Amino acid sequence: MAEKNKEIIYTIQDRCKVCYTCVRECPAKAIKIMNGQAGIIPERCIACGNCIRVCNRDAKMFAFAIDKVKKLLSGDQKVAAIVAPSIAGEFTDISSYVYFVGMIKALGFDYVNEVAFGAELVAHKYKEILQSKPNRPLISTSCPAIVSYVEKYHPGIVDSLFPVVSPMIATAKVLREKHGDDLRIVFVGPCIAKKVEAGEQQFEGLIDEVISFVELRRMFDEKNLTEDNVAPTEFDPPVAGKGTIFPISGGMLQTVDLEEDFMKGDIIVAEGRHDVIEVLREFEEGYLEAKMFDLLCCNGCIKGPGMSHKHQFFFKRKKISNFAKKRSDLIDINKWQQDLDTYLQLNMKRSFEGDDQRFPYKYPENEIREVLQKFGKKEPEDELNCGACGYDTCQEHAVAILQGLAESEMCLPYTIDQLHDYISELDVSNKKLASTQAALKQSEKLASMGQLAAGIAHEVNNPLGVVIMYSHILLEELDPSSPFYKDLQLIVEQADRCKKIVGGLLNFARKSKVTIDKVKVSKLIKGALKTFPLPRNVSLDIKIHAPDPVMECDYDQMEQVFSNLFKNAVDAMPDGGILAISADDKDDGDTLEFRISDTGTGISKENMEKMFEPFFTTKKTGQGTGLGLPIIYGIIKMHRGNIKFESNDDPGKGPTGTVFIVTLPKKAQEKKREILDDKLTG
Numbered sequence: 173m174a175e176k177n178k179e180i181i182y183t184i185q186d187r188c189k190v191c192y193t194c195v196r197e198c199p200a201k202a203i204k205i206m207n208g209q210a211g212i213i214p215e216r217c218i219a220c221g222n223c224i225r226v227c228n229r230d231a232k233m234f235a236f237a238i239d240k241v242k243k244l245l246s247g248d249q250k251v252a253a254i255v256a257p258s259i260a261g262e263f264t265d266i267s268s269y270v271y272f273v274g275m276i277k278a279l280g281f282d283y284v285n286e287v288a289f290g291a292e293l294v295a296h297k298y299k300e301i302l303q304s305k306p307n308r309p310l311i312s313t314s315c316p317a318i319v320s321y322v323e324k325y326h327p328g329i330v331d332s333l334f335p336v337v338s339p340m341i342a343t344a345k346v347l348r349e350k351h352g353d354d355l356r357i358v359f360v361g362p363c364i365a366k367k368v369e370a371g372e373q374q375f376e377g378l379i380d381e382v383i384s385f386v387e388l389r390r391m392f393d394e395k396n397l398t399e400d401n402v403a404p405t406e407f408d409p410p411v412a413g414k415g416t417i418f419p420i421s422g423g424m425l426q427t428v429d430l431e432e433d434f435m436k437g438d439i440i441v442a443e444g445r446h447d448v449i450e451v452l453r454e455f456e457e458g459y460l461e462a463k464m465f466d467l468l469c470c471n472g473c474i475k476g477p478g479m480s481h482k483h484q485f486f487f488k489r490k491k492i493s494n495f496a497k498k499r500s501d502l503i504d505i506n507k508w509q510q511d512l513d514t515y516l517q518l519n520m521k522r523s524f525e526g527d528d529q530r531f532p533y534k535y536p537e538n539e540i541r542e543v544l545q546k547f548g549k550k551e552p553e554d555e556l557n558c559g560a561c562g563y564d565t566c567q568e569h570a571v572a573i574l575q576g577l578a579e580s581e582m583c584l585p586y587t588i589d590q591l592h593d594y595i596s597e598l599d600v601s602n603k604k605l606a607s608t609q610a611a612l613k614q615s616e617k618l619a620s621m622g623q624l625a626a627g628i629a630h631e632v633n634n635p636l637g638v639v640i641m642y643s644h645i646l647l648e649e650l651d652p653s654s655p656f657y658k659d660l661q662l663i664v665e666q667a668d669r670c671k672k673i674v675g676g677l678l679n680f681a682r683k684s685k686v687t688i689d690k691v692k693v694s695k696l697i698k699g700a701l702k703t704f705p706l707p708r709n710v711s712l713d714i715k716i717h718a719p720d721p722v723m724e725c726d727y728d729q730m731e732q733v734f735s736n737l738f739k740n741a742v743d744a745m746p747d748g749g750i751l752a753i754s755a756d757d758k759d760d761g762d763t764l765e766f767r768i769s770d771t772g773t774g775i776s777k778e779n780m781e782k783m784f785e786p787f788f789t790t791k792k793t794g795q796g797t798g799l800g801l802p803i804i805y806g807i808i809k810m811h812r813g814n815i816k817f818e819s820n821d822d823p824g825k826g827p828t829g830t831v832f833i834v835t836l837p838k839k840a841q842e843k844k845r846e847i848l849d850d851k852l853t854g
Contacts, residue, residue: 180219180235180367181212187231192582194223194232195562199445199469200321200529203562204577213577216529218324220317220469221364221477222445234364234477237381238391244356244380245280251380252283252351254343256361257291257412260495261474262385264487269495270406271399276360278402279391283347287361288412288499290343292512297336297520302463309455310334310464316369317469318448319524327526329456337375337522340366344378346410346515356380360388362476365469374522384478410511413503443468535574543570547580548589560584607816632670640667688840691730693721693755693764700734709748717756723764724840729807736804737768737832744772744830762838769831774821783817812837 188210195203195210202216203223210231212223223232244251253276259269266272273284294314301310313319313334323330337345344357359366359382370379383391392398440462442451448467454460470476474492544566549555555566561582563569572578581587643664650657694716706712741751749771756765775783784805808815813836820828 180364181217181221181224182233182235183209183211184231184233185209187229189229189231190582191229192560192562193226193228195578195582196559197222197226197445199449200325201572201577205579205582208581216324218317218320218469219365219368220321220445222469224364224477225470225475234384235367236387236390237367237383238387240381241358241383241387241391244358247356249354249356250282250351251280251356251358252285252347252408253281253358253360254285254287254290254340254347255407256340256359256363256473257286257288258362258473258476258479258492259385260492262362262479264491266399268399268404269499270404271402273407274402274405275392275397275399276388277405278397279395281358283351283355283408284405285343285347285410286407286412287339287343287359289410289511289515290341290346291339292412292414293342293346293515293518293520294336294339296512296516298334298464301334301336308332309460309462311452311455312464312466313522313524314338315468315470316363316365318467320365320368321448321469322452323524323527324529326452326456327528327530329452330524330526332455333524335521335523337520338369340369341375341378341522342518342520344375345518345520348378349515349518350410353377358383360385362473362478363470364477384476386478386480389480409507410515411499411503411508413500413505413508438463439466440464441466444471445469531575535571539574540567540570543573543580547583547586549583549586556585558584636667636670640664640671643667687726687728688724689727690722691725691727693723696725696727696730697734697753697755699727700731700738703731703735704739704742706751707742707748710742710745711750713750713752715752715754717754721755721757721764721838723836723838725811725836726807730811733804733807733834734766734768736801737834740801741768741770741772741830741832744770744774746772749829758835764836764838766834766836767831768834769829771827771829774828775817775819775830776821780817780819808834808836812841 190205190208190210192205192210195201195205199220199222200216200218202213202218204211204213212232221234224234255276259272263272266275276284291314298310298312309332311318311322311329311333313336316338319333322333340359340361344359347355347357357378357380359370359379361382362385364384367382369375370382440451440460442448442465448469451460451465451467455465544550544555547569549566549570557565561569561578561584563572563578566583569578569583573580643660647657647660647664650660697714697716701712738751738753745751752767752769754767756767757763758765784801805815813834815832815834817830817832819830820826822828
């Protein structure tokens, strides 16, 4: 069997939600984030299975070998299952190991052996080497993930690995010695890295397949096997003694009565990715001195990724301890010692080869700083080192980006800041959209009102002209002393008022020629102010914040716009006040902004939405037709400009008054440079 890492662990893309937990938990940093997906880098992966164990979405999975095992079982050759000693921590739902063995044999296996016996052989080999006083500290090699990690990321200390096979390989050697090379062997355990170890060239022909406890459970379920429908069966010889304690941290030492003596510091035990990484780093850098480093990538094999994790850690640990004690009480010590002496004669040596996966280039500080700035870390104090990206520090994250393993978007604080910016931009866009929708609604309303007004005005204008003419003639011919004179005078006045209203309607709805000229802003403002008398109690404040800017517009129509706005502002200040007029260049340099403000009474909230509606006026009856602002609106829109206003009528909220803001382009469109013929409501 020759498996490659890419066939062992893989990502189910649809399930991956890029929480970066796998990045955080991978000791080899063999996870690459690309386009929002966390993929495995096969050549960097040590198959420890941490990513599988921590992924709550089951996005990280390992390759099952169930079908291959079934094929072995259906063949003519005998098949042995060698079972890891962490069995007691996994199958806690089975009352006794004898039923567990019976269930495995019911699957079709001819032999069921304990890898714990191989663990005892390995432990004795360790003890022999340590007693020979080697000239260098040694690192345990029972955990294949540790071996792979050293070969890939600490190739300089490969010579410090114990040159002894793992318990799985030792057990396979024992069974081939006992039953011959025709025997097929399947390893069953909690470790995914065993699938890689079994495929190494130096172990070719020893292990045929590797399945996890998860896979074994599935095989039991497929055949509906339980302890109730199988015969209780003992493990096949050679049986194990203390080796059953092997999966617990420090278990290997207890197997041969070695101890971690903190006073002497001869043996250092470490487990879990954090401690193991730190121990190996300090060891290679020369900070640690010991005879032996007993390391496990998982927190003991009972937390391996091939376990179903149905129970808590210390519960499983207790189950293994109880199982070890029970097996130790039942063992035939003489037979066990005889088997141990026999198989210790087998060759248990192995070799190691560096596979340097370290990044050869050390990035200079300026390159790292440049990357940090791209995700908001402009200053050292901006580096929060929160670990949300999966890397312990912002510096490590930046280096991973340079290495092509990570993306800037993995930084949670940066992403949140970006989100806030997007929300702000979206809010501005929404406001612009709302303004545009309101303008469109107003244009549609004015267009329909214009059509209606035009029809009414044309129908009323002719008979109204006759009424006005004859009423004036009658008034001139009637003696002022006549009792009917005042009544006729009122008729004439109201008829003239009707004429103004109809004139306004025609002006609102008419098609108008637009003649574009270059107009000085100062001249336009002065011309509009001359169209009405300015009361003495109103002071004028004019500020043109540009050297007499020029704009392209229809002078007469723009004069009508500003004279109306100035007149409305004055009318809003019956008790006097300040009429302020300003003209400024906008930031784009192509637009002028006019502000016409008063210190009058202000506009109430309920009237604000009606200001540009035809015939709506806040003036007293007879003082306004309500057509001024709609006409202004149409003229400004025809010039590709915009008009809006702000107002306050509540003295409790600050000074009262209204400001109209008119923005107009400095240059007209090319097709309007000479003459435009369009509706004012357009």
